[in-house]
Amino acid sequence: MIKRLVLISLIFNSISCLAQTGDLRIDVSDINSELGNIYVFLYSSEDGFPVDLSKAEKLIQARIESQAVSVSFDNIKYGYYAISIYHDQDSNGEINTNFLGIPKEPVGVSNNAKGLMGPPKYEDAKFYFNKNMTIEISIE
Numbered sequence: 001m002i003k004r005l006v007l008i009s010l011i012f013n014s015i016s017c018l019a020q021t022g023d024l025r026i027d028v029s030d031i032n033s034e035l036g037n038i039y040v041f042l043y044s045s046e047d048g049f050p051v052d053l054s055k056a057e058k059l060i061q062a063r064i065e066s067q068a069v070s071v072s073f074d075n076i077k078y079g080y081y082a083i084s085i086y087h088d089q090d091s092n093g094e095i096n097t098n099f100l101g102i103p104k105e106p107v108g109v110s111n112n113a114k115g116l117m118g119p120p121k122y123e124d125a126k127f128y129f130n131k132n133m134t135i136e137i138s139i140e
Contacts, residue, residue, distance in 0.1 A: 046122030050084035082125040083110040108139035
């Protein structure tokens with residue numbers, strides 16, 4: 001009887017752990033050119049968001065087709081996240097900026113948050129991920 005209870009407990013714990021992840025799909029719209037690539041960065045904290053791309057938890061690079069892109073981050077742990085996107089129009093692997101550091105290539109973040117006197121804040125871009133979901137982000 002005890003072995004059976006332990007086995008049942010282990011099964012429920014395993015199912016519970018599996019249920020703590022999901023797939024996150026990002027649809028990028030308002031792409032004005034099919035040149036270059038789209039880079040999608042997933043941040044699990046405000047550390048580095050949205051300009052220090054090396055601090056992102058995950059990255060996907062995608063080709064543009066029909067001026068749209070859809071990418072998926074699979075098996076993501078439930079929690080708070082923010083997305084940062086840039087359109088590398090000249091395929092040089094970096095965001096081109098002007099002398100003030102303002103991007104010259106299209107960028108966007110989750111919740112389509114906008115920055116005021118600087119880049120958008122993590123708090124404005126973050127969302128709670130707790131099930132399979134799709135979010136749409138516009139870039140400009």
